[in-house]
Structures are given as C-alpha cells and as structure tokens.
Amino acid sequence: MRLKKNKILRNMCVETTFLNDQLIQPIFVSENLESKKEIPGIPNNFVMNLKESIQQIELDLKNNQKNFLLFMIPKDKKDSDFNFNFQQNVISTIKNTFKNDMLLWADVCLCSMTTHGHCCLFDNNKNIDLSSSLSILSKIALNYAEAGVDGLAPSDMMDGRTVSIRKILDDNKYNLVPIMSYSSKFASNFYGPFRYAADSAPSFGDRKQYQLDYRNKSEAIRASVRCFEEGADLLMVKPGQGSIDLIQEIKIKTGLMVGAYQVSGEYAGIALAAEKELLNFNNALLESWHVMKRAGAQFIISYGARKSKELGISE
Ligand code: PBG
Numbered sequence: 137m138r139l140k141k142n143k144i145l146r147n148m149c150v151e152t153t154f155l156n157d158q159l160i161q162p163i164f165v166s167e168n169l170e171s172k173k174e175i176p177g178i179p180n181n182f183v184m185n186l187k188e189s190i191q192q193i194e195l196d197l198k199n200n201q202k203n204f205l206l207f208m209i210p211k212d213k214k215d216s217d218f219n220f221n222f223q224q225n226v227i228s229t230i231k232n233t234f235k236n237d238m239l240l241w242a243d244v245c246l247c248s249m250t251t252h253g254h255c256c257l258f259d260n261n262k263n264i265d266l267s268s269s270l271s272i273l274s275k276i277a278l279n280y281a282e283a284g285v286d287g288l289a290p291s292d293m294m295d296g297r298t299v300s301i302r303k304i305l306d307d308n309k310y311n312l313v314p315i316m317s318y319s320s321k322f323a324s325n326f327y328g329p330f331r332y333a334a335d336s337a338p339s340f341g342d343r344k345q346y347q348l349d350y351r352n353k354s355e356a357i358r359a360s361v362r363c364f365e366e367g368a369d370l371l372m373v374k375p376g377q378g379s380i381d382l383i384q385e386i387k388i389k390t391g392l393m394v395g396a397y398q399v400s401g402e403y404a405g406i407a408l409a410a411e412k413e414l415l416n417f418n419n420a421l422l423e424s425w426h427v428m429k430r431a432g433a434q435f436i437i438s439y440g441a442r443k444s445k446e447l448g449i450s451e
Contacts (some may be wrong), residue, residue, distance in 0.1 A: 137382055137405070138338065141209045141368065146233070148249055150218070150430040152202075152426050152427055152440075153429075153431050153437075154425075155241075155286045155449070155450060156200055156201065156202075156334060156444040156445065156449045156450070156451060157203055158203075158423075158435045158436065158438070158439075158451075159201070159203065159207050159435070159436050159437075159438060159441035159444050159449065160203045160204065160241065160395075160435060160437040160438070161201050161204050161206045161437075161438070161439070161440055161441035162181070162204070162206075162207060162439060162441075163184070163189055163192065163193070163204050163205070163206055163207070163447070164181075164182070164183040164184065164186070164207045164208075164209065164334065165183075165184055165186055165189045165206065165207070165209070165226050166183050166184070166185065166208075166209040166211075166335075166440070167183070167185075167208075167209065167210050167211040168209070169183060169184065169185045170185070171185070171188070172184040172185070172188045172310065174192045174334065174424050175329055175330075175333040175400070176329055176332060177178060177328075177400065177401075177403075177404030177407060177408060178218070178329050178333075178400055178403055178404055178439045179328040180439075180442070180443075181319075181333075181439045182260075183192070183209065183333050184344065186205060186225070186226055186229060188328070188329060188428075189226075190229070190233055191236060193230065193233075193238065194234075196207075196277075196442050197234065197237060197238060199440045199442060199444075199445045199446075200444065200445045200451060201237045201444060201445070202237065202239060203238070203239045203241075203435075203439055203441070204238060204239065204241065205239055205241045205243060205289060205437055206230070206240055206241065206242045206243065206285075207228070207243050207244070207248065207333075207334050207406070208222065208223045208227070208248065209334055209335050209336075210222045210224050211222065211250055212250065213249060213250060213345050213384060214249065214250065214251065214252055214259075215251050215252070215257065216257075218249060218272060218275075218276075220275075220276065220279040220280075221284070223242075223279065223280065223282040224279055224280075224282065225283075226283075227242060227280055227283035227284055227285050228283045228284050229285040229370070230288075231283070231285070231315040232284075239286050239287070239414075240285055240286045240287075241285070241286060241287045241288070241289045241316060241427060242280045242285045242287075242288060242289065243289050243290075243291050244273060244276050244277050244280065244288050244290040244291065244292070244301070245273075245290070245291045245292045245336075246269070246272065246273065246276075246277065246292060247292075247334065247336035247338070247434065248334045248335055248336045250275065251339070251375065252338060252339045252340060253331075253335075253336050253337050253338045253339050254267040254338050254341075254343070255291070255292040255293060255294070255343065255346065256292060256346060257269045257442045264294075264345060264346065266294060266295065268294070269292070269297075270294055270296055270297055270300045271292050271300070273290065273292055273294065273300070273377075274297075274300045274301050274302065274304040274414070275295050275304070277290070277305060278304050278305065278306060278308055278310070278392050280306055280416065281308070282308075282310075282315050283311040284313075285313070286313070287313060287314045287315070287316055287369075288291060288301060288305075288313060288314070288315050288316070289316045289317070289318060289372075290315065290317055290318060291318040291321065293318070293321055293343075293347050293359075294346060294436075295362075296366070298317050298319075298362075298363045298366035298367055299313060299366035299367055300414070301315060302367035303418040305367030305417060314369040314370065314372040315367065315368050315369050315370070316368070316369065316372060316395070317363040317366075317368035317371055317372065318358045318372050318374055318397070319359055319360035319362075319363035319364070319368060319372055319373075319386075320359050320372070320373045320379060320382055320386065321323040321347055321348060321359075321372075321373075321374045322347055322348045322349070322350045322356070322374065322375065322378070322379070323342065323343045323344045323347035323348060323349065323350070324350065324374070324375050324377045324378065324401070325401065326346075326378065326399045326401030326402050327375075327399055327400060327401060328400065328401050328404075329400035329401060329403075329404050330400035332395040332398065333400070341451065350378070353381065353382065356379070356382050357382060357385055357386060357389065360382070360386040360389075360390065360394070361386070361389055361390055362372075364389075364390035364391075364392055368392070368396075369392070369444050370392065370393055370395060370434075370435075371390065371392050371393070371394045372394065372395045372396065372437075373385060373386070373395075373396050373433075374395070374396070374397040374399060374431070375397065375398070375399040375401070375402055375407075376397045376398040376399065376402065376428050376437070376438075377398055377402045377424060377427070377428065378402070378435065379396065380386050380396070380427065380428060380431035380433075381431075383396065383431045383432040383433055384431065384432045387432055392399070393434035393435070394432065394433065394434060395433055395434055395435035395436060395437065396428040396431070396433040396435075396436050396437070397437040397438075398424060398428065398436060398437065398439070398440075399436040399438075400439065402424075403440065406420050406421055408423060410437040418443070418446070418447055421438075421440045421443070421447065422447050425438065
C-alpha cells in the first residue's frame with residue numbers, strides 16, 4: 137500500500153501503458169447497403185457503404201484513431217470464379233483518400249464471399265479442399281496488395297496459408313507487405329455479433345474442422361509457432377480476453393510480437409452490462425485492455441479503439 141498513496145505515485149509505478157496506434161479499429165464495408173446499420177451489441181460500430189466508411193475514417197482520424205482492420209462484404213456470394221473488383225475498389229479508394237495518414241490492414245478470408253459462409257472451399261464430397269482454398273486465399277491477398285493495402289491479416293485458419301500468401305506476395309514484388317496472422321484462433325462462441333455484421337455465419341456445421349479447440353493450450357501454441365515458421369510478421373490470439381494465457385509463451389517461443397483481438401462477443405458483453413447500468417462502460421473497457429496488455433499483448437484489435445482519445449490513451 138505504501139506505493140499507492142496518490143495518482144502520481146501510482147503512475148510512477150505503472151507497469152502497463154500503451155499508445156493509441158497500438159489499438160486497431162475494425163471497419164465493415166458492404167457492397168449492398170443504402171445506408172449504414174449499427175451492429176447489434178457493438179455500439180458505435182456500423183456496417184457501412186464505401187462513402188460512409190470514408191466519412192467514418194475521417195472522423196476517426198480527427199480523434200487520433202489511425203490504425204484499421206478492414207472487413208469487406210461483397211454483394212454476390214460465390215463458390216468459384218471469384219472476382220475482387222469490389223474489394224479492390226474499397227481498398228484503393230480508402231488508401232487514395234487518406235494515403236499514409238492511416239494504416240489499413242485487410243482481413244483475408246472466404247467466409248463473407250462464399251454461399252455457405254465457411255472460411256474455405258469444399259470438394260464435391262463436402263470435404264475441405266485445402267489446395268484450392270490456399271490458392272484462392274493467396275489470390276485474395278495478392279489482389280488486396282495490388283489495390284494498395286498496408287498489411288494482410290489472414291483469419292481463415294487453413295494450414296499453410298501464411299507460407300502460400302508470403303510466397304505469392306514475394307513473387308509479385310510485394311515483399312514489403314507485412315502479414316499479421318490470426319495465428320491462434322479458437323472456434324469460439326464469442327464471434328456472434330461479427331458474423332451478423334460480416335454476413336458470414338456458416339450455413340451448415342461449424343468451424344471446428346479448422347479453428348482451434350478451446351480446450352487445448354499446446355495445440356494453440358503450436359499453431360502460432362507454425363505461422364511464425366511460415367513467415368508471419370505479427371501474431372495474434374483470438375478471442376483476446378479468452379486467450380491471455382497463451383501470449384507470453386508464444387512470445388518466448390517465437391520472438392515475435394503477439395496481439396490480442398477483443399472479439400465482438402467479448403466487447404458486446406461489456407457494452408450490454410453497461411447498458412443495464414451494471415458497470416461503467418469506459419472504465420470496464422479500459423480495464424479489459426490493460427489486462428490484455430498485462431498479459432503481454434503488443435497491440436489490441438477492439439471495437440472501442442476509436443474511443444482511445446476519450447479514454448485518455450496517449451498518442
Ligand atoms: C473471419 C473472421 C471472424 C472474426 C474475424 N475474422 C469470424 C469467424 O471466424 O467466424 C471474428 C471477429 C469478432 O467476433 O469480433 N473468419
């Protein structure tokens with residue numbers, strides 16, 4: 137208690153501080169929207185059309201939020217013959233508008249594009265077709281890089297996707313585009329609000345054939361080590377609050393920085409409790425971020441990132 141007397145002394149002894157550029161704000165751009173829709177359970181987060189997303193980013197930049205993770209939801213769902221015109225237009229419009237005043241990561245996955253909402257392609261017997269999944273995921277990554285994205289974030293959890301994305305980028309002169317891999321991603325119950333927003337709920341089965349089993353720690357560590365070996369630049373655990381036990385060990389085993397994705401269900405839990413006046417939203421959110429920082433997270437992806445200035449996070 138002797139070191140807790142007042143705020144100055146407590147600040148002197150603080151162990152976790154962070155910068156708002158370490159907070160990444162997800163944004164959802166849909167091809168099929170007249171006007172924006174708030175995502176249920178995630179206040180102040182919207183699925184938007186491209187024009188609205190530009191306005192939102194402009195506002196966010198004014199509030200010092202400069203780091204974004206982009207999810208794109210095309211109008212037509214397909215299982216083959218994909219094209220990425222919509223996605224390329226979204227990326228190039230955003231980057232041409234804001235240049236290097238912002239950093240744009242794009243989620244690389246198939247679940248918002250396919251008719252069945254899975255993160256992969258299937259063969260005729262409904263088994264995962266790994267080689268065609270990897271080839272289309274790499275093609276997505278290349279298309280996004282061509283459109284000018286700053287970094288790629290593969291979230292599909294197909295074995296070998298990091299190395300195949302790295303290869304196609306390097307072969308096409310995008311060797312300086314970093315990969316922030318969703319390296320330890322569980323088949324979690326906490327992605328509910330997101331799947332509504334991204335129109336990506338699987339129409340049959342679940343994602344347990346490719347996402348990690350939340351009962352397993354060593355398997356989750358191995359998945360991150362594998363992404364490191366395949367050439368990922370940054371690693372990530374997800375759901376963030378539900379994976380804080382993994383971060384330190386992954387950092388030690390790989391030497392890479394590890395981020396945490398505070399997922400939609402985790403964020404909604406805080407928001408809904410606050411709505412019922414059971415806790416103070418801003419204080420609880422800040423606590424949840426510091427907990428992930430304390431566990432060793434280098435960066436945090438959170439639906440509250442755009443509130444960082446309001447919450448007093450320093451530049
Ligand atoms: C796409 C993807 C998901 C999330 C991020 N990328 C959903 C899923 O895997 O089902 C979840 C994010 C969140 O819940 O906030 N594969």
